[in-house]
Amino acid sequence: MPYQDRSTGLIVFGILTILLGCLTALFVLLMLVGQLAVRSTNAPPTPLWAILSAILIYGILAVALVWLGIGSIKARRWARALLLIFSWSWLLIGVIASVSMAFVMPKILAGATGGPDANHALPASAIVGMMIGMFLVFGVFFIVVPAVWIFFYRSRHVKATCESRDPVTRWTDACPLPVLALCLWLAFSVPMMLVMPVMGHAVMPFFGMFLTGLPGTLLCLAIAALWACAAWLLYKLDVRGWWLILIAFVVFMVSAVMTYARHDIIEMYQLMGYPQAQIDQIQKTGLLTGNHMAWMTAFFMVPFLGYIVFIKKYLRQKS
DSSP, X not given: OOOOOOHHHHHHHHHHHHHHHHHHHHHHHHHHHHHHHHHTSSSOOOOHHHHHHXXXXXXXXXXXXXXXXXXXXXXXXXXXXXXXXXXXXHHHHHHHHHHHHHHHXXXXXXXXXXXXXXXXXXXXXXHHHHHHHHHHHHHIIIIIHHHHHHHHHTOHHHHHHHHHHOOSOOGGGSSOHHHHHHHHHHHXXXXXXXXXXXXXXXXEEETTEEEOHHHHHHHHHHHHHHHHHHHHHHHTTBHHHHHHHHHHHXXXXXXXXXXXXXXXXXXXXXXXXXXXXXXXXXXXXXXXXXXXXXXXXXXXXXXXXXXXXXXXXGOBOOO
């Protein structure tokens, strides 16, 4: 079908994506500077594993965005596919973060100012103003911006432009984008699980208890191997990978809900080595105490389970 050339738009969005990668890299620098600033004060230091994991995630994301931006400028079909997956993931995270903020931020602000009975507590109007400001920032950066990226890269004109300028079949063409998205998320989770024993003391929920040490490390390694195997099978459109991830996800969801229903998540933070001062601040909010975490786990995992069920139609039976 005839299409309108979108080469100029691909260049513009490619440059914007590169700038977004540079902004993400700036977060890494700010975290390092912030850590140095904390050491010069009496504030409790952030655990080393938390800093390293955040730096690792932001560093990988910054490099990936610059790489994808260059691919968009060159009108590569793999760049369009990956940017579309990234934009949808970005939008999903933004929606979840915005919903979470509506419940979390009022209590955090109240706790940070000493509670409603404290002499130095912020007035209700100030808290409302801060909430509106944060929602505006989140709404623009985590909902409006990724929605614009999605609107552009999902256009059939953009798709046709990339296919015309890059006629070679790429690895992103091997399976439908919804399946490829799950494969990439699983592949990204593998290194995260591998570094858990080093950075997070291998603390893992397991059917009503927290595993630590060698048992927790073995569980992390098993999950990493499971995710890698499922990602490869799904990429090959093998339905066995779908059954593998479905059964494993249901088992892990039940395990997490059982654990958080019986144990306060504060116990997990203590096992991870969080400073007591930070644990006290978390307890003040009252959000993660009791069985709240069990309900939150179920709330966030059920939609992902629905997504796994949704992609079943793209897979084929093993002959």
